[in-house]
Amino acid sequence: MNDFYNLTGYVARWLSLGQLRVLTHVRFLPQVLPQVFARPWRWLAEHAAHQVLCVSEAVRKYFDPSNACVRTLYDPLPAHGEALPPYMVSANVNNAKQTVRMLYLSNYIRGKGQNFALEAFRLAYARNPGLQLHFVGGDMGMAKNQDFRQVLEATAKAAGLTEVVHFDGFAANTEAAMKAHDILLNFSEAESFSLTCLDALYYGVPLIATDCGGPAELFENGRSGLLVPNRDVESMAIAINKLAADVALRRQFSAASRIFVRQKFAPAHTYLLLADCYSRALAGR
Structure with a gap:
């Protein structure tokens, strides 16, 4: 699920009697949202998702630091590289x-x-x-x-x-x-x-x-x-x-x-970690 206000994954997991594995991405700062909504969303993410993937440590700080299912996973570098000559000051x-x-x-x-x-x-x-x-x-x-x-x-x-x-x-x-x-x-x-x-x-x-x-x-x-x-x-x-x-x-x-x-933000620290998260989910780990 892309961002933890999307509750459809939790409903789908409930309908699957817990068999469906849910990974929740959090790509914005929950701290700036109305907390009357953000706090229940946080609780659901921490208790109903198998993993909560935060785009930065700034986002990760909003969640329980002791919850091992919550981790930081940065966005990667531009996939296309540089199309133009290197920048020169x-x-x-x-x-x-x-x-x-x-x-x-x-x-x-x-x-x-x-x-x-x-x-x-x-x-x-x-x-x-x-x-x-x-x-x-x-x-x-x-x-x-x-x-x-x-x-x-x-x-x-x-x-x-x-x-x-x-x-x-x-x-x-x-x-x-x-x-x-x-x-x-x-x-x-x-x-x-x-x-x-x-x-x-x-x-x-x-x-x-x-x-x-x-x-x-x-x-x-x-x-x-x-x-x-x-x-x-x-x-x-x-x-x-x-x-x-x-x-x-x-x-x-x-x-x-x-x-x-x-x-x-090398591949080993970004999208390769993401691939590992999904591979583990697919393997039931």
Whole structure:
């Protein structure tokens, strides 16, 4: 079952008189859900599933630490590898204009942090006029997401940032989008894992992310990326200015992040473990 609010597997197990084996994946942060629902779902997962597979330690912490059937199983690295040449920090630095291009790659959904990024950029830009910010993402055809994007665009216009802040729609080639920029930002309020952050680290694009759950487990703060407090705009702006001004630090992050994620999220630690979980379930173990 994908996420523990899906109760059909438990019903099916009951109808099978306990013979059906149930594996429950938890891919979001239960801590941010209404607890009147989350707590019963947690109890069912811990008592009715044979295994509960959490996408990060941030998710795992929500469950009973003594329950051996609950384990962390990270998402894997991009299966297709890198289709484009390796990312090079030096190739993205314009020495004449000192322009540093930042990318915010996320659908326009409240809670994904674009509003914090825009405010942090406004503060950082006042200290460094060489900055640019590019928002890329879809609205999923939903009116509330379209409204959110319009609010962001209106805010950028009111702040006089239309020349340096740009908004675009969905990008099919995220590797190309990331590698065309100098820094990737992710200031989400809650993330169980964040494939966007993982991809940026995998491609070697310097990352600044919020301490909002899973992203803190994807890199080493200060060595392969920068982690800032959740919803702390001033800290975000400081981190932007720090990384934008330090080409050597960006090169360090680029090299270190590529090594770190390839080791931590190697097949033996991700999808091969998943295969083992299902093999054991099929074998009745």
